[in-house]
Amino acid sequence: MTSELFIQYLMAGITYGSIYAIVAIGFNIIYNTTGIINFAQGEFVMLGGMLSITFLQYLPLPLAILLAVVVTMGIGAAIEMLFIRWLVNPGILRMIIITIGISILIREAALHVWGANVRSLPYFFGNEISTIAIFGARVSPQVLWVVGTCSLMVVALNIFFQATSIGREMRACAANRIAAVLCGIDTRNMVTLSFVLSAGIGALAGAVMSPITYTQYDNGTGLAIKGFTVAILGGLGNSLGAVAGGLLLGIIEAFSVSVVPLAFQDAIAIAILLVILFVRPHGLFGSSAMAGLKEF
């Protein structure tokens, strides 16, 4: 393998990896505050892309993306308020089925609104053929947009959770919900906020990735599986683990192109998921003692 090719694969891996990481962090944010895995997480990403494409007809690109993110956040909030908020002590099986139902509804709604066609946003700078050189390899400038945006989101989220009082309240809610209630934190609003946040980051990722990966109404399922794989790789609930896991999966996928037929690409992530679930369900970086405390 030439070094240019190597770098090209690597960049492709990092690009996809950052998106997987964002989806995984979306899973984590909701999981941490509610103990729910939101199977509709991938649909937020799809919505971000689709809405941006639609709004672009009326608005300049930055505003279109901004509006798409805001609308998706609204949808996230609506989902939480309509379907989750008022359930008293729902079982895990029930929550799994409800979020699967939500993902189907969003996907089918998207199919009816936007059709089954593949769409995409235009490249933010230049077009499909414009490239920049990185260590001698030629990559699309959009790759930098994706990686840059995702990195910024991770940094911003970290600052939010560490340094702001709302972020700290959300973490308190994650650590011990009852104790958080006793401290006067409104945990129900924290749950809504977690849906809004993960919808928002998913939508933004969906918008910036759209020019390279395209957007289609049924993108969500595949992204959800990969995001979940990454979340498990990094240890469920651990966002820095998710970044590492995302990059790992992205790079493995990118380099496997030369070995595994394209049709089985998706199977790689699933195979990794199954192996991880069987061998180290607490993730590569988690400890089994900690995992034992969580309710799966």
Add this chain to the structure above:
Amino acid sequence: MAMSQNFGKNLVFLPIVAAVILIQLLTAWTGSVYYLTQLTMSAYYSLLIVGLCVLMGYAGQISLGHAGFFAIGGYLSAALTTRNLSPYSGQLPVRLLDSLGCLHAGQDLYGDPLLVVTPWVACIIAILVALAIAFILGIPVLKLKGHYLAMATLGFGIIIYRIALASSYFGEADGISGVPGFALLPGLLVSGDKAYRVSNYYIAWTVLLLAMLLLRHLINSRVGRALRAIHGSPEAADAMGVDTARFKLKTFMLSAVFSALAGVLLTHYNGGIGPSEASVMKSVRYVAIVAVGGMANIWGALAMGMVLNFLSLRGFFGTYDDAVFGLILITIMLFAPNGILSLQVRGLWRQRGLFRRKKPAVKEA
């Protein structure tokens, strides 16, 4: 006494058998025999659904990958009964199968020699493969719980879907067509040919009701009690000597066999199978139907399996087919997590004693 008790318990089947016959007669009188096609297909889907119901409702294990087992059954029997082995007729495994009478020689459309596996053998192979995969997959997967179990079974389903879609042996996106009829007995052919429509309706219902009888026996037995005990309190079941892992695994294998059998029969009936049968949406749909039926209620699963599949196959939901199932999932889980029958209707029936075997002795007086 036990004999009469048993007989009494199985009286439940009488009204259903009567209804099955009545519907057939009705369609014959009103000249709407074409309904039988969808009713036959629904019966095969319901076969899968009642098996999944035992896994989900009684053993308490969710599976988002049962379309995978259906596809294993359907695709294997389709491929084995259509893929020509005559180019390999010199090779040992093929010669061995041939000498055992497992192969059927004929001619294809162009008059070239065609050597395929007979449907019975293909059916047995398909079911054994499903059983083996359920066994190998079940050992690690059933150690998982909740989200992890859901995702792992979902992952299994997607892998099967990908294999069906990507391998030329299974026909890629086109699937496999031209699957021959399956002669269960001489003269009793599982086939979509119009001439066999009525007999196939009865074949499907016989298979389904036999399956119901077996499951009913199972649930009201030592095994069924152990399964319900696992669901009711895993620790106490363990302390009573129930090997929970083993019972979960066996139930998983049982439901896989039901799914694979449904896949085999429906594929012969339809004359082919396509990758959509292996899709995640199908698996989710089966889970939805079990949920609507009330999870631990094989009769509810049967009823909902028939109604919803029939409506869906008749195109009643139009282009909103998948959306309808999504909506059903959410609505049921939000408002009636114990199934549709758990709503008012069931309370009413209970009060009137229709659902009770024995009238409760009135003690208050």
Add this chain to the structure above:
Amino acid sequence: MTILQVQGLSKRFGGLQAVDGVSFPLRQGTIKAVIGPNGAGKTTLFNLIAGMLTPTAGEITYQGKAIQGLPPFRVAAQGIARTFQNIKMFAGMTALENVMVGRHVQSKAGFLASMLRTSGCRAEERAIHKKSLELLDFLGIADCAETLATNLAFGQQRAVEMARALALEPTLLLLDEPAAGLNIYETAEIARLIVRIRDLGVTVLLVEHDMSLVMDISDEIVVLSFGRKIAEDIPTVIQRDPEVIKVYLGE
């Protein structure tokens, strides 16, 4: 004859030595009680014997076989039944069905036999039914047979749990605080019941808080404090043991 021998049994949770080198024998056909203040390691000891926990060190020998570290269902298969401190009924099953589950290790119908309802399976089922009804009768709750177990009163649930444990036909019965949550009348009744069970030839090991119950019915008592055995003797001696009094009443 010794039916169960606990030898140097220890269990450590991280930095906490919950059970520390405990040894005692259990003679067949007797009632032995394990007592001790809160946090003495009684429940841990109990769970070690029942197979819920694996010991860090030591041996549990039951009828000459080492059983430490076996999973609970294998321990049950050896003929050791147990009850739970906070009753664990099988939700959604009647009292009778709960007891019938207890016949699990004494019966053998598998998936195929059950589905086909073979004649052997039917005969076994009738036997299970009969035996379970007898047990409910033995415990005086036969009229609750068809009631959902979780709808029964607390005392009745305790009795169902006892019947369920007896359905295993155990040679050793482990009782985890059998009097917890019962009033004095119910406690007295449980005490009589335990003695009757012992008189059937079943060896009983119980963990209990209620001193009066323990002193009344036990043949021997083991006292734990901070994971260690500090005394083992017949009730009248234990009552006068200065160390036991110190542990219970403080300095």
